[in-house]
Amino acid sequence: MTDLTTLTLAEALDGMEKKHFSSLEITDAFLSAIDKANPHLNAYVVVTPEIARERAKAADAKRASGKAGRLEGAPLGIKDLFCTEGVRTTACSNILGEFTPTYESTVSANLKRDGAVMLGKLNMDEFAMGSSNETSAFGPVVSPWRRGNEDAKLTPGGSSGGSASAVSADLCLGATATDTGGSIRQPAAFTGTVGIKPTYGRCSRWGIVAFASSLDQAGPIAKTVEDAAMLLQSMAGHDAKDSTSLTNALPDFRAATKRSIKGMVIGVPEEYRVDGMPEEIEALWQQGIEWVKAAGATVKKISLKHTKYALPTYYIVAPAEASSNLARYDGMRYGARVAGRDLNATYENTRASGFGKEVQRRILIGTYVLSAGYYDAYYLRAQKVRQRIAQDFRDAFAEVDAILTPATPSAAFALGEKSGDPVAMYLNDIFTVTANLAGLPALALPAAVDANGLPLGLQVIGKALDEESVFAVSAELERAAGFQAKAAKWWL
Amino acid sequence: MSIDEKTVRKVAKLARLALPEERVKPMADELNGIMAWIEQLNEVDVEGVEPMTSAVEGMSLPMREDEVTAGDDPEKVLKNAPKSEDGFFVVPKVVE
Numbered sequence: 001m002t003d004l005t006t007l008t009l010a011e012a013l014d015g016m017e018k019k020h021f022s023s024l025e026i027t028d029a030f031l032s033a034i035d036k037a038n039p040h041l042n043a044y045v046v047v048t049p050e051i052a053r054e055r056a057k058a059a060d061a062k063r064a065s066g067k068a069g070r071l072e073g074a075p076l077g078i079k080d081l082f083c084t085e086g087v088r089t090t091a092c093s094n095i096l097g098e099f100t101p102t103y104e105s106t107v108s109a110n111l112k113r114d115g116a117v118m119l120g121k122l123n124m125d126e127f128a129m130g131s132s133n134e135t136s137a138f139g140p141v142v143s144p145w146r147r148g149n150e151d152a153k154l155t156p157g158g159s160s161g162g163s164a165s166a167v168s169a170d171l172c173l174g175a176t177a178t179d180t181g182g183s184i185r186q187p188a189a190f191t192g193t194v195g196i197k198p199t200y201g202r203c204s205r206w207g208i209v210a211f212a213s214s215l216d217q218a219g220p221i222a223k224t225v226e227d228a229a230m231l232l233q234s235m236a237g238h239d240a241k242d243s244t245s246l247t248n249a250l251p252d253f254r255a256a257t258k259r260s261i262k263g264m265v266i267g268v269p270e271e272y273r274v275d276g277m278p279e280e281i282e283a284l285w286q287q288g289i290e291w292v293k294a295a296g297a298t299v300k301k302i303s304l305k306h307t308k309y310a311l312p313t314y315y316i317v318a319p320a321e322a323s324s325n326l327a328r329y330d331g332m333r334y335g336a337r338v339a340g341r342d343l344n345a346t347y348e349n350t351r352a353s354g355f356g357k358e359v360q361r362r363i364l365i366g367t368y369v370l371s372a373g374y375y376d377a378y379y380l381r382a383q384k385v386r387q388r389i390a391q392d393f394r395d396a397f398a399e400v401d402a403i404l405t406p407a408t409p410s411a412a413f414a415l416g417e418k419s420g421d422p423v424a425m426y427l428n429d430i431f432t433v434t435a436n437l438a439g440l441p442a443l444a445l446p447a448a449v450d451a452n453g454l455p456l457g458l459q460v461i462g463k464a465l466d467e468e469s470v471f472a473v474s475a476e477l478e479r480a481a482g483f484q485a486k487a488a489k490w491w492l
Numbered sequence: 493m494s495i496d497e498k499t500v501r502k503v504a505k506l507a508r509l510a511l512p513e514e515r516v517k518p519m520a521d522e523l524n525g526i527m528a529w530i531e532q533l534n535e536v537d538v539e540g541v542e543p544m545t546s547a548v549e550g551m552s553l554p555m556r557e558d559e560v561t562a563g564d565d566p567e568k569v570l571k572n573a574p575k576s577e578d579g580f581f582v583v584p585k586v587v588e
Binding site: 097098099100102103199200201214215240243244246306308309312313315316323327330331332333334335336337339340342343344345346347348349351352355360361363364365367368371378380381382383384385386387388390422423437438439464 | 495499500502503504506507508509510511519522523525526527529530532533534535536538541542543544545546547548549551553554556568571572573574575581583584585586
């Protein structure tokens, strides 16, 4: 029998429907793969074999009775930012201690409703603040990918590093992830996987530990564009418990992946060409342009002239919102409390020992830019620049149907390589952060490998609510690229 | 605008983060590094631009009836409390 863990989500669902194997069999295959790989990759922070097997058995019974849900019996990983009832959820921060939610996030509940099986909780940067997974309280995730024959440990990217590493290493069929500045798309690009951040408001934020509420969006990391479409279909949808949840009906995302892109106009922004970007990424971008042309689309140069201001804008807006959101961690109602001589000292000690270095840095920046006398100079100005960035996109989308860019300015780097310089680390998100600021859907997919054999990704950005065009263009690029590279399973 | 050590202490106080004295100077340096990079936003002409306060265009916050839709489950609420007693959270003394 083939190794069930190497199947795509679509193939696995098909295999179960045709009774080639059961959910329990594929679930056990993943649990055994996790046992072998996780000591090396650190992708899962909690593995839930009992829950997984119980749900797999229930899924098999449901399928046998002809009532299979859309994802019936499909084993998935859940990022530790999603609250899961009865299963420890910490956002990979010490401040949450052994927090065990008594409720389920809407996104993970939607997946459960459709029959998905949870394998466990996936590692991530603490509170999703990071681009390399090195800020996790549980230690960094290691990418299954390596540079040629070197054994240096590479980052799977961040903050959804556990999700990306697990999908890439065949430790789940797909995973939930979240994206505030690129945390789905950058890890996907680094690990040869597909990740989409949908339009802001498509996925409910209810039950997802909040980082920067005006930017946070959930989405899937998957093996193929079609798999990503299927997962998003289940994750998304209106939820009255999130006041920013969209009421718009969900289109058929999977059907959009089969759609022709003939006649579409694809925008190529001049400004997504940065100093020091490797030749290979520029070449891949040009190749992407040729691929969409060959499929009958027209390519048009566009200008998104405020692009260079997106990251500095983000590093005001996101820390400001984070400093406010993270004020709730005071050690009184949940999490780890560290006593002090009085109430204030207890708060201060709790927060100083519970939050990691990067989180503290961002809380301080956020508090500073929101403090009396600085609000107008920083936060208000950043909101205005954000409007400029969004306007650039609105202008561009008057002329084009989708935008094609590289996903990241480099391939994956080694753990420790950038952790000493916050700004160098922040620059990783230069191509992804704009879509968060403008609230737009954007997908990263693998399209080539570099000279070291590491994956490189392309990004497709769409109009608000037009994930369908994003899926159509991405699926076309995926077919043209025929990306087949796979990380060797060196841990076996 | 440069962030001095006094400002770092003040901001840490506002954020309720105990910052050991030996961390104050390095933190000031780190924050200044980041803020210096952020200063480039001053180049952007934002005259007459409306601040963007919502990621979704034209969306207003929905209203609902003011009624209890969840709750009445003190056990669940207290389940993760570091300290609780008789259905209450136990916190350090607030009023002398």
